[in-house]
Amino acid sequence: MTRTVFEKADVVPLLAEVFREFGYEGATLNRITERTGLGKGSLYHFFPGGKEEMAATILAEVDDWFVRNVYAPLESGEPRAAIARMWKEVDAYFRSGRRICLVGAFALDATRDKFAAAIRVYFARWVAALASALRRAGVAPDKAAAEAEAAVLGIQGALVLARALNDEKVFTRALTRLARDLSLPKRSPSSRSTKKGTL
Amino acid sequence: MTRTVFEKADVVPLLAEVFREFGYEGATLNRITERTGLGKGSLYHFFPGGKEEMAATILAEVDDWFVRNVYAPLESGEPRAAIARMWKEVDAYFRSGRRICLVGAFALDATRDKFAAAIRVYFARWVAALASALRRAGVAPDKAAAEAEAAVLGIQGALVLARALNDEKVFTRALTRLARDLSLPKRSPSSRSTKKGTL
DNA sequence: GTCTATAAAGCGATAGAC
DNA sequence: GTCTATCGCTTTATAGAC
Numbered sequence: 001m002t003r004t005v006f007e008k009a010d011v012v013p014l015l016a017e018v019f020r021e022f023g024y025e026g027a028t029l030n031r032i033t034e035r036t037g038l039g040k041g042s043l044y045h046f047f048p049g050g051k052e053e054m055a056a057t058i059l060a061e062v063d064d065w066f067v068r069n070v071y072a073p074l075e076s077g078e079p080r081a082a083i084a085r086m087w088k089e090v091d092a093y094f095r096s097g098r099r100i101c102l103v104g105a106f107a108l109d110a111t112r113d114k115f116a117a118a119i120r121v122y123f124a125r126w127v128a129a130l131a132s133a134l135r136r137a138g139v140a141p142d143k144a145a146a147e148a149e150a151a152v153l154g155i156q157g158a159l160v161l162a163r164a165l166n167d168e169k170v171f172t173r174a175l176t177r178l179a180r181d182l183s184l185p186k187r188s189p190s191s192r193s194t195k196k197g198t199l
Numbered sequence: 200m201t202r203t204v205f206e207k208a209d210v211v212p213l214l215a216e217v218f219r220e221f222g223y224e225g226a227t228l229n230r231i232t233e234r235t236g237l238g239k240g241s242l243y244h245f246f247p248g249g250k251e252e253m254a255a256t257i258l259a260e261v262d263d264w265f266v267r268n269v270y271a272p273l274e275s276g277e278p279r280a281a282i283a284r285m286w287k288e289v290d291a292y293f294r295s296g297r298r299i300c301l302v303g304a305f306a307l308d309a310t311r312d313k314f315a316a317a318i319r320v321y322f323a324r325w326v327a328a329l330a331s332a333l334r335r336a337g338v339a340p341d342k343a344a345a346e347a348e349a350a351v352l353g354i355q356g357a358l359v360l361a362r363a364l365n366d367e368k369v370f371t372r373a374l375t376r377l378a379r380d381l382s383l384p385k386r387s388p389s390s391r392s393t394k395k396g397t398l
Numbered sequence: 399g400t401c402t403a404t405a406a407a408g409c410g411a412t413a414g415a416c
Numbered sequence: 417g418t419c420t421a422t423c424g425c426t427t428t429a430t431a432g433a434c
Contacts, residue, residue, distance in 0.1 A: 006417090025224035026309035029410060039419050040411080046417095050411065105307040107363035108299055110225035116365070123363045146376065149360070153373055154349075157356025161348070164306035164322045166315070174352055177345065205399090228428065238401050239429080245399095249429065 008046045011036055016058045020102050024055055024111040052114065055106075059118045062102055065093075066126065074129035079137040080184065086130070087179050090155060097162035097171025104156045127152050138185040147182055154178045207245045210235055215257045219301050223254055223310040251313065254305075258317045261301055264292075265325065273328035278336040279383065285329070286378050289354060296361035296370025303355045326351050337384040346381055353377045 014036045019027045029040055029051070036043070047053040069089050073082035094101065103122045106115055127148045134144035158174035213235045218226045228239055228250070235242070246252040268288050272281035293300065302321045305314055326347045333343035357373035 022309040023222070023224065023307075025222070028408080030408080038417095041413095041420080042418050044411070100307055104359045104363065107359055108222075108304040108307060110221040112362065119363050120365065123360060146372070149369065150353075150373070150376060153356035153360040153369070154353060155356070156359040157352035157354070160303045160306055160355040160359065161322060161352040163311065164303065164318050166319065170348065170352070173345070174349070177349060227426080229426085240402080240431095241400050243429070 006036075006038060006042070011038065011046060012057060012061050015054055016061065016102065019055060019058055020100060020105070023105060023109055024051075024114075025109075027051070027055075055111070056115065056118070059103065059106070059115055059122075063118065063122050066122065069093075071125050071129040074133040077133075079133040080187070082133050083130070083137070083179075083182065083184070087175060091172070091175055094155075094159060094171065097159065097168040100159050100163055101156060104159060123152065134182065134184070139183060143183065151178050151182060205235075205237060205241070210237065210245060211256060211260050214253055215260065215301065218254060218257055219299060219304070222304060223250075223308060223313075226250070226254075254310070255314065255317070258302065258305070258314055258321075262317065262321050265321065268292075270324050270328040273332040276332075278332040279386065281332050282329070282336070282378075282381065282383070286374060290371070290374055293354075293358060293370065296358060296367040299358050299362055300355060303358060322351065333381065333383070338382060342382065350377050350381060 015032065018032050018035050022028075022031060029043065032043065032054075033039060038046075043054075044050065047057065049056075070086050073085055077085075093099070103119055106112060107119050107123075112119065127145075130151060131141075131144045131148035134148060135141055139147065154174060155178065158171045158178075161174075162168055162171035214231065217231050217234050221227075221230060228242065231242065231253075232238060237245075242253075243249065246256065248255075269285050272284055292298070302318055305311060306318050306322075311318065326344075329350060330340075330343045330347035333346060334340055338346065353373060354377065357370045357377075360373075361367055361370035
């Protein structure tokens with residue numbers, strides 16, 4: 001039997017998928033063992049804190065992914081490009097609605113209390129980053145905050161509804177509509193050079 | 200010791216609250232016993248099918264509540280009044296965001312497969328009923344369908360985000376915005392007297 | 399209809415050999 | 417670093433007294 005040796009980094013994505021599919025309580029050690037091919041010994045070697053540490057690691061990993069691919073560009077990149085990238089990355093990340101948001105699922109679950117801080121940070125930063133990009137694109141601060149909140153919440157709702165109806169198109173449609181509803185002002189040639197904030 | 204005797208109908212709301220708070224897997228028989236004050240014997244007397252029957256009963260109960268208070272008015276009542284009532288009922292039902300949607304939570308959970316049909320029906324009927332009201336209020340069919348979907352999905356997303364950020368105001372704000380974004384045509388004086396539903 | 403006691407299975411976690 | 421065996425606990429569910 002060929003015994004594959006893993007690094008912790010290799011295990012995390014597999015682990016994440018199990019938690020996504022079954023939720024925190026449903027992600028039993030047996031299922032995790034099946035999916036990852038790792039025995040309990042190895043699992044506890046990588047995660048001495050057990051299941052809770054596994055979930056915390058995954059949440060941190062997910063958050064990190066979003067920071068690098070979505071939040072950071074929104075916070076300091078060219079706002080219109082960053083927003084366009086956000087829609088693209090979100091669609092790809094959630095597999096056009098076939099994959100749910102682990103953080104959103106944890107927020108509704110009883111698990112919530114355990115990871116409340118991480119969950120809050122994930123969403124708060126998403127909303128703040130998008131609002132920042134909107135402001136830098138010329139949207140008034142109040143409107144930017146409201147629209148950012150609406151967009152993030154719309155993505156989460158789209159994931160819920162798409163999964164409930166088992167219809168990916170719900171997600172795709174919602175993304176298109178949400179992107180359209182962001183009231184980005186027409187890009188004027190003059191404002192391009194004058195208002196170019198870096199953060 | 201005064202022993203309170205329950206009817207099944209009295210137990211269901213208490214049961215529902217436990218499932219809402221802890222999710223399907225988190226709603227253990229011990230917790231249910233604590234909350235309802237009923238021993239396992241009584242529980243299995245009311246629900247011979249055990250936990251799964253409890254959850255199914257609750258889902259049916261929730262669905263029924265929404266049919267009576269939201270869907271039916273939307274489907275056959277005066278459309279504008281029904282839509283207004285929907286926002287009011289939804290806000291009250293979800294306790295302005297302090298309470299989550301059991302059906303939405305089940306949709307994200309591993310529980311989903313067990314109750315997929317009930318979950319689908321709940322959301323499909325909601326979207327269809329709202330679309331029907333919008334059409335009857337004068338919105339074009341395509342637009343009505345799209346806006347109904349956006350509204351229902353927005354409510355679910357608002358529940359997720361409000362809970363994630365632990366901020367009820369997110370929910371209240373979202374509801375206001377969603378209601379405003381429904382593009383109800385201006386009510387013409389002529390149509391006022393002609394179409395007046397009582398429910 | 400309600401209770402307590404208990405069964406059978408599954409859970410997270412640990413120990414120790416390799 | 418990985419495995420198997422096992423511990424102690426909790427789970428759902430049942431049995432039977434009242």
